[in-house]
Amino acid sequence: MITPVPLFNYFGFLLDPANWGWSDGSIPQRLVEHLGYTVLAVLIAAAIALPIGLLIGHTNRGAFLAINIGNAGRALPTFGLLSLMVVLMGTGLVPALIALVVLAVPPILASTYAGIRAVDRSAVDAAVGMGMRPTEVLFRAEVPMALPLIMSGLRSSTLQVCATATVAAYVGLGGLGRFLIDGLARNQYDQVFAGAVLVAALAIALDLAGAGLERAVVSPGVRQRGSARRGRRRGARSTDTSTQEAPTASTAG
Amino acid sequence: MITFDAVTKAFPGGTVAVDNLSIELPTGQITVFVGPSGCGKTTSLRMINRLIEPTSGTISIDGEDVTKQDAAVLRRKIGYVIQHAGLFPHRTVQDNIATVPLLNGVNKKQARENAVELLGRVGLDASMATRYPAQLSGGQQQRVGVARALAADPPVMLMDEPFSAVDPIVRDGLQKEFLRLQAEVGKTIAFVTHDIDEAIKLGDTVAVFREGGHLAQVGTPQELLDDPADDFVADFVGRDRGFRGLSFVTAEGLEVEPVQTYVDGVRGVRLLLDDAGRPRGWTVNGSDDVRAITGTFTKQDSLRLVTDLAISSPAGVAVRVDGDGVADGAATHASIADHLADARRESAG
Ligand SMILES: Nc1ncnc2c1ncn2[C@@H]1O[C@H](COP(=O)(O)OP(=O)(O)O)[C@@H](O)[C@H]1O
Ligand SMILES: [Mg+2]
Numbered sequence A: 001m002i003t004p005v006p007l008f009n010y011f012g013f014l015l016d017p018a019n020w021g022w023s024d025g026s027i028p029q030r031l032v033e034h035l036g037y038t039v040l041a042v043l044i045a046a047a048i049a050l051p052i053g054l055l056i057g058h059t060n061r062g063a064f065l066a067i068n069i070g071n072a073g074r075a076l077p078t079f080g081l082l083s084l085m086v087v088l089m090g091t092g093l094v095p096a097l098i099a100l101v102v103l104a105v106p107p108i109l110a111s112t113y114a115g116i117r118a119v120d121r122s123a124v125d126a127a128v129g130m131g132m133r134p135t136e137v138l139f140r141a142e143v144p145m146a147l148p149l150i151m152s153g154l155r156s157s158t159l160q161v162c163a164t165a166t167v168a169a170y171v172g173l174g175g176l177g178r179f180l181i182d183g184l185a186r187n188q189y190d191q192v193f194a195g196a197v198l199v200a201a202l203a204i205a206l207d208l209a210g211a212g213l214e215r216a217v218v219s220p221g222v223r224q225r226g227s228a229r230r231g232r233r234r235g236a237r238s239t240d241t242s243t244q245e246a247p248t249a250s251t252a253g
Numbered sequence B: 001m002i003t004f005d006a007v008t009k010a011f012p013g014g015t016v017a018v019d020n021l022s023i024e025l026p027t028g029q030i031t032v033f034v035g036p037s038g039c040g041k042t043t044s045l046r047m048i049n050r051l052i053e054p055t056s057g058t059i060s061i062d063g064e065d066v067t068k069q070d071a072a073v074l075r076r077k078i079g080y081v082i083q084h085a086g087l088f089p090h091r092t093v094q095d096n097i098a099t100v101p102l103l104n105g106v107n108k109k110q111a112r113e114n115a116v117e118l119l120g121r122v123g124l125d126a127s128m129a130t131r132y133p134a135q136l137s138g139g140q141q142q143r144v145g146v147a148r149a150l151a152a153d154p155p156v157m158l159m160d161e162p163f164s165a166v167d168p169i170v171r172d173g174l175q176k177e178f179l180r181l182q183a184e185v186g187k188t189i190a191f192v193t194h195d196i197d198e199a200i201k202l203g204d205t206v207a208v209f210r211e212g213g214h215l216a217q218v219g220t221p222q223e224l225l226d227d228p229a230d231d232f233v234a235d236f237v238g239r240d241r242g243f244r245g246l247s248f249v250t251a252e253g254l255e256v257e258p259v260q261t262y263v264d265g266v267r268g269v270r271l272l273l274d275d276a277g278r279p280r281g282w283t284v285n286g287s288d289d290v291r292a293i294t295g296t297f298t299k300q301d302s303l304r305l306v307t308d309l310a311i312s313s314p315a316g317v318a319v320r321v322d323g324d325g326v327a328d329g330a331a332t333h334a335s336i337a338d339h340l341a342d343a344r345r346e347s348a349g
Helices: A007-015 A027-059 A063-075 A078-089 A093-117 A121-129 A134-171 A177-185 A189-217 A227-237 B041-048 B071-076 B093-097 B099-103 B108-121 B126-130 B138-150 B168-185 B196-202 B221-226 B231-237 B241-248 B303-312 B333-348
Strands: B002-010 B016-025 B030-034 B056-061 B078-081 B156-160 B188-193 B205-210 B214-219 B269-273 B279-284 B290-292 B317-321 B327-332
Touching (some): A007 A189, A027 A093, A063 A093, A078 A093, A134 A177, A177 A189, B002 B041, B016 B214, B041 B156, B078 B138, B093 B099, B093 B108, B093 B138, B108 B138, B138 B168, B188 B196, B196 B221, B214 B231, B221 B241, B269 B327, B303 B327, B303 B333, B327 B333
Parallel strands (some): B030 B188, B030 B205, B078 B156
Antiparallel strands (some): B205 B214, B269 B279, B279 B290, B317 B327
């Protein structure tokens, strides 16, 4: 028999000061664990997907294969993959991370490749023609121009991993997934509710951090939204233009 | 001097873009490659800085075979300007201009100072230095492209249709400033265009290309207009080449009649001067209506302008002025024709 829980109780776990101290199984500890799995998985995925994405984007070779393998990875159910890993390797951090990395790679790979391919060819032609060597072309021209797309790939990958990292709890690890599993097992729905809210809050916080990072590393000249509009307004306001033409409407790239 | 010696480029798939091209581009001059689209101008240009490698033949700069040099090092000594400027959208104007100096290891502060100074030389305000390319008009971007090519002070410049993507009025301004700039810097320039007017206006030497990467004729603009090698060239330079040839004859030595209140008895046209003797306009048949003067010329102007003024004035004469703008002579159709005949005799003899 399931006893209906009064509404206010949904917040019971979340609002209980006892859960906010630093102790085994407390909210701060689970948050840090969850953040750790997420950041670790995204970093490993980036270390794999960024170089491959840059290489196939720059050379335009092997794109078909890489993108399709990536997409196949995306189609794998993470929970299924995790179960397989546990069967093969036993429980622990490594199988959980592998499952999360497989999930995190495709968005980074696809957006990095697409970002490099979408770079204005005439700017790349100019870069080569002015005497940049291949690595200089890549890092001084292509990557800075592709950065808005690369960053959006990293951010969407982070969101997916943050939401999915709850599976770690199924293989005996910590993280916010513990609240979901333990809460369900003990019919403590306020704990389940707390777990769900915290995952969402962490995802939002990570995305805001991603937006901040994006602002810091992406040149205002290639920022996606609003940059062209801002430019046009500034162009119209200026009185020092030596010609009478209207500024070009679109940003290159 | 840039020398093409029997250069051929065949692309995989069989297109022969350039066929056995031999030509010399004199040091310190503008050589224009002109011709219809697809005749191999861009391919020829891009072989100079090794963006394309020739299938056979050699290209050398001051006697040095370009293929014997490291491509990146070679390119940093060759300014490169392309049609849509190809600016880096993520870099400010000053950092775009500083590209090659920065590659060469010049420190950032120094490179930026030079960049801002170059902005002035291409006719842009220093306040543009910190803008991004997306905040500039097409013509302004093109000026930045030229400044960027000049930044490392390379002896050679390659320009591929640099002014084709801007509207005609802006293009005219860019061309004039480009000539002014070239008079200061004296670079060895290879300039590609499909526009014969631009070729004639800018080229010290013009090389006319035809389909299949063949060179149809090389010569000064005047030589092309006066003496086209064949029907293709004659057709390409256009039917009004006689009139266009007037651009190369100045009004120096042109016979003029005294001007004081010039009266054309037949049409009753009268030139009005202000107190200082500067032309104001024309009156016709003693009416009070003053028709504004359409323009005047000086001894340095071309016969093309003089002819145009004579045709458009109600009296059929063009008014000459001195350095102060004071009218000092009137040229008639007859005197223009005589002057032209003299000039032709001189250049022939
Ligand atoms: N990379 C390439 N591969 C194959 N054919 C090419 C390539 N680049 C140019 N061509 C061909 O070579 C010819 C000359 O091209 P191009 O030099 O660009 O002409 P232009 O600049 O005079 O318009 C054209 O027929 C063009 O289609
Ligand atoms: Mg071309």
